[in-house]
Amino acid sequence: MSLRTKLLLVTFLFMVIVVGLLTLNLSLDAAVNRARARDREARLLERLAADWIRGAAGPNGTVEWSDVAQKLSRSSLVDNWVIVEKTEAGLVSKTPPDPTLDERDLRRLLEAIAERKTSSTAGRVYLPIEAYNGVVYGARFDLKPELVPETDFRETLRSIVTIMALGTLLILLNAYIFLNRFILRPLKNLVSVSARVAEGDFSTKVPERGSFDEMGRLERAFNLMIDKISSQHQNLKAKIVKTERRLFHAQRLSATGTLAAGIAHEINNPLGGMINAARALQAGGMDEAKRAEYLGLVVEGLDRVRSIVQRILQFRPKEYEARPVRLRDVADRAIAFCEHRFRQKGLEVRNEVPEELPMVSGDAVELQQALLNVLMNAIDACVIDEGRIEVLGIAQGEHVRLSVSDNGTGMDAEELSRCLDVFFTTKEPGEGTGLGLSVVNSIVENHGGRLEIESKKGAGTTVHFLLPAAKGVPSA
Secondary structure, X not given: OOHHXXXXXXXXXXXXXXXXXXXXXXXHHHHHHHHHHHHHHHHHHHHHHHHHHHHOEOOOXXXXXXXXXXXXXXXXXXXXXXXXXXXXXXXXXXXXOOOOOOHHHHHHHHHHHHHOOOEEEOOEEEEEEEOOXXXXXXXXXXXXXXXXXXXXXXXXXXXXXXHHHHHHHHHHHHHHHHHHHHHHHHHHHHHHHHHHHHOOOOOOOOOXXXXXXXXXXXXXXXXXXXXXXXHXXXXXXXXXXXXXXXXXXXHHHHHHHHHHHHHHHHHHHHHHHHHHHHHHHHHOOOOHHHHHHHHHHHHHHHHHHHHHHHHHHOOOOOOOOOEEEOHHHHHHHHHHHOHHHHHHHOOEEEEEOOOOOOOEEEOHHHHHHHHHHHHHHHHHHOOOOOOEEEEEEEEEOOEEEEEEEEOOOOOOHHHHHHOOOOOOOOOOOOOOOOOHHHHHHHHHHHOOOEXXXXXXXXXXXXEEEEEEEOOOOOOO
């Protein structure tokens, strides 16, 4: 239930209670007014009847009831009457001689005589009448129909409810307009902008109405908070980018250092041959054919050294520049860079990345670094002369999947859940930095993709690079 509905419901219930109380109060006032009107009429009849009875009394105090009956019959107030006197034999009627009295009449007439109490009902009055001789008579008078107050309670109640209902609707309408303009609409704007801020969009601000009430101050404070959060977010984002670049370069140096020994060995072999050939040429005294053979050995060695140096230079630091990248080339270069490690451990390596695989958009050097890190982990995990590593590439809709599988030691569930954490490693102390897979994951995410890892203890590991295909670029 929305806040608007709750407020309107509370207001409606409040107004219903108010209407009910006002209706009850008006009903009680109407009942009291009717009782007061009947009481005034009873007092008037009491005095008139007392005057008539006293006027009809003779010199000895005897009342001529026929005179009283005659006056009552000509009265414009009374329609029917009964006057009784209390004796030892009970109530004795004075006029008419044979009254019809029910139990209620008897009780109220006795109360009127004994307690000097006047009571009334709708159109009927019970009252005491005191004569000159001190005798108290009880009388019941039925008023003329035209004198009975006509009050239609249902009609009065209907009018009250109608007026109150209209008033309630007007109050609800005013409350809705007020709440919607000054409270609910600003709150809705705050919720909408908060949702956008939670999604990382700091460009939207809460519309400020320029008011100086609590809601206006809240809007200005919220916009100021967005500005500060946006500034802090930009600073934090820049720091994160710098940290990722530092981790990337640190891992690159770590991988290069690991391969340094093999690279030195790769360069040292042709270098030794070239030195021997150069010394022989320097000594002279050889025929032209031998001289040409030695020069060929020197050129061949230099070409080999240049090839090794070029592979190293492919991993030199440079600025990120997104452009179409052929994953087959990335795989070839990364595998070539690890070639000596494969030979040292006697590993079987297969490159199953097809030439016609769709290109991806990104930086070739960073993707080579990511693949190199995974290959280095696979080499370390494999057993000497028994290991197999396969690099596979397939197209999946709008994405390209590049997978590296090995039959190495693998990881258990706990190690697999933590393998992307920075500085987490399963290698012996001093043999790993724990930056490899975390840097790989960062590189893949920066290319708009995601990293998926499957592994089982003793059954090897498969690392998947799921990268979006470059749009508008044909396959290789």
